[in-house]
Each structure stands twice: as C-alpha cells, then as structure tokens.
Amino acid sequence: MRPFSKIRDKAAWLWMLGSMVLVLIVPVLIAYGLIAKSTPLFQDNLIVDILMGSDWKPVRGSFGFLPFIAGSVYVTLMALLIATPLCLLTAIYLTHYARKRTLRLMHPIIDILAGIPSVVYGVWGILVIVPLVSDTIAPMFGVSTSGYTLLSGALVLAVMIIPFILNIMIEVMRSIPEELTESSMALGATRWQSVKKVIMRKAAPGLASAVVFGLSRAFGETIAVLMVIGNVPKVPASVFDPAYPLPSLIANNYGEMLSIPRYDAALMFAALILFVIVLLFNLASRFFITRYEMKQKGTLK
Amino acid sequence: MKTKEAEERVMLWIMRFAALSIVLVLGLIILSILIRGLPSLSWDMISQIPKGGFYYGKEGGILNAIIGSLYLSAGATLLAMIIGIPAALYINVYAARHDRMAAAARFFLDLLWGVPSIVYGAFAFSMMILLGMRTSLLAGIVTVALFILPIMIRAIDEVLRSVSPGLSEASYALGATRTQTAFRVLVKQTMPGIITAILLSFGRAIGDAAAVLFTTGYTDHIPTSPDQPAATLPLAIFFQLSSPIPEVRDRAFAAAVVLTLIILIISLLARWLSHKYEKRRIKF
Known part of the structure; x- marks a missing residue:
C-alpha cells in the first residue's frame, strides 16, 4: 500500500x-448540564416540596411541580388508554385477518402519520378536536368548556403515538410463527380464539415494549399538546379541566425565565425530569423487547 | 359452538373498524389542514415576507419562514451527516468484530432516540446564555443536528446491517482496507437506503418546533448570515395562530399546508427510494 493511502x-x-x-458524549454532557443548572433550586427548597407541592408562584420563590407532573402523567396515560386498544386490534387485523395487500397499503399510512410534524397535529387539534370536545363531547356529559382541556390533549396525543405503537406491534405479531395459529386452529379453535389464547400470550412482552415505547414518546411531546390543553397550572380534577404538562411549562416560559431568580433552575429541573423519565421508559421498552426475543429463541420459559 | 363463531364475527368487525378509523384519522388530518389553509395559500403568500410585523401586520406572506426552515434543516442535516455517516460506519465496520461493542452502541442510541426535542432546546438555550450567545440560525442548526443525530445514525445503521457480511469479506479478501470497504463497498451498495435515512432526518428537522423555539428565535426577515435569527415554518404556525388578527392566522394555516406538503413529498420520495434500494441490493 502506498504511504498516502495509509494516511x-x-x-x-x-x-x-x-x-x-462525540455522539456518545453529548447525552452525558446534557445530563451533567441539566443537573448542574437545576441544583440552585434545591438550595432552599426540599425535594419533597418541589415534587409534591402544588403551589407554583415563581415570583415568590415557590416552585411546586405537582400540577405539571400530574398534567404530564394524566395526559400520557389517557393517550395510551385510547391508542393501545386501537393499535392492538389493528395490528391483529393486519397480521392475522387482512390480505397481504392491505398490510402493504397500511405501511405508507403509518409512515405519513409518524412523519407529520407536531405543530401540524396541533393545528388539527385546534381545528377539529377542540370544537369536538367543547360542542359535542362535553355537552353530552352536561359540562360546558372552552374545549382546551386534558381530554383534547389526550386525543391529539393518542393519534400522534399510534404510528409508533402500531409499527412495533405489527413487527412483533409478524415475527410469531404461522404454525402456532395453524395448530391451534387445527384443534378446533377459531382464529380469534387462537389469537387471544396463543398468539397474545407469546407476543405479550413484545406488545408491552410497544406500549412503553409509546409512553416515552407521549411523555415528551411538546407543541401539539401545548396548543390544545389549556395550560392552567392546577392539578386537573376532571378530563374537562385544562392541564399543564411539563414540556409546555418549559416551552411557555423560556422568555421570562431570566428575570426571576431560580426560575431557570426550575425549568432546567423540568427538562431533567423529562430526560430521566424518557430514558427510563426507553430502558424498560428495551428490556421487554429483549425478553421477547429470548422467548422467541426459546431461552426463556 | 355458536358463541365462539359469533365472537369471531363481532371481533372481526371491531378490528376492521379500528383499522379503518386510523386510516380515516389520517385523511381527516390532511383534509382539515388543506380545507382551512388552501384558500389562504397564494403566490403572494409564499413569495413575500410579512409586512408590518409577523404578529400584527395584515400584509405579506411566509417566505421568511420557508427560507429559514430550508436553511435550518439543510444545515442541520448536513452537520448530522458529517458526524452520523462515519459513526454508523464505525458501528458496522470497526465495532462489528466485537459484537458486544456494536450492541452497546446501538442500545445507547436507542435510549437517546426518544429524548424529546424540548430537552435539547432547553439545554442548548442554557449553554447559549452561559456563552453569551444570542438566538441565531447557527445555534438552531447545531441544536437540531444533535437532536436528529441518533435518529439518523440508527436509520443508516439499519441499512448497513442489511448488507450481507459476505460482501465485506469479499472486499477484505481482495486486499481492501476497512476504510476502503466502508466507503467504497458499504456506502456505495447502500446509497439509496442512506439517502432515505437522510431524507427522513431532514423531515424530522424541518418539522420540529421545540428545539428551535429557544435557539433560532424568530424574525420577519430572511437571514443573510448564520449569526442572525431565523424564522421557521413550525414557529410561523405556532406564533401566528395565536394572533387576534384573522389575516395573520391565515398565514399560520397557509404555513401548515406548506409544511404538510413538504413532509408528504419527503415521505413519498423516501418510500420510492427504499423500493429502488430493495431491487438493486446484492443478495448472497
């Protein structure tokens, strides 16, 4: 070899x-930066007061995160509650009932749904979901509301995470050998019974991984939710109340955070919570998928 | 006997309904954006910058946001490519011999995949304060590049992984070094797949609002250098939608149509390219 090409x-x-x-160092830097930036918050506030307190008055130095944590948890769980059954049923349908062509047609639809920007989902939420909640759903329960509610946020968020959950669920269902369904049906079970009793049991960890992955996507979603959820810093008492999730808190207040002492530390702490929670959920999702792969190979009984 | 067949039939209808509802929701999203936005989309809208301020001025269009978004996403995608392609090659050429190392790198990247862009935005903003930087196109480009890096690397990595090991072995057997194998064999062989991955990352970059909110700022003008702030389409939608003036809101809806069309085109292009890739792939 010539020396030039060696160089x-x-x-x-x-x-x-x-x-x-570089790629491996950046997240470590982010974690370090967020921790360093949020420590001033703990100088004269107890961590219990910060996490469990519901009094949010930055001007008076009182930072209770409970309304935001509750807002995030509620909107995420509600979105999952809506999205998971839809995805599960659709994944079963596409892999066990529909023609191969239907599945092929569904793939671009899932891709496009996954690619639509958050802010466009937000516009759609304002155009369709908010009026739907204020004019149709809320009156059905005898409630009057502006439509900018926890429920609207959850509905928009549910649609946003559907492509991610559905994609993994389809992959999981497809990786289960056809023979399992066939032998179950040969024993006289219907297709649905085979799916319910045999396939679902086999696929459970894989499906759990899909749901946890959706959870982590939903938890950090910012702009779309911010646009429809109302942003009132109070723990919501019903689905027709506005809520204020953590990402909205950061996005809405970055402009004023410099003028109030310790406000920036509080917002960095909010970012740190998001960072840690999403990493933990991703870790859990990987754990389930590994279990599922081990189960497939038969190394785990 | 009868009940299980009845259950089968009922469940089948419920499942059909679930699948159909997902298709309908996508149709509804695109339709509602088009119906509201298309009437305000005119040549003036996409060829003029806002006049009299983007929040209060009734005249003008969204050219500042279109150009700003293209600058930002092209810059971020380029920067991410410079780091992302070699990193993905590293996993597949050098780390591939140590199975554990490649697996660890992939695991780490998967963990990062879902880190919300607002976290990158907040972190970058606090760094900018520390360094005394103002919001600028460059700051936005760096932040968005960091945000799309894990996505791009994992997407390219999946493509590189699909190359059969026999191909690299053949290349080594002919006396090629690992670097030569990486760039002349692996990259050449998977080019359409890599372009697909890059296109998808570009789509992520142009659609993201939370990372640019803190870092890129917003302006009525088209930036002429990287240290100026820049308007972006997602923020053009987000800011102008809250305006009390209907003409300004129309600009937001027009921007939503433009952004949606860009994303649709990228998605179709990526799909077409990956089909092409499947066809010309060498299989062993």
Missing part, C-alpha cells in the same frame, strides 16, 4: 471514531 486510511478511521465518541 488517508488513518484519517478516515479517526473521523469515524471521533464521530462515534
């Missing part, structure tokens, strides 16, 4: 290694 080879290797190292 070039070395340079290219360094470039690849350097890029990889």
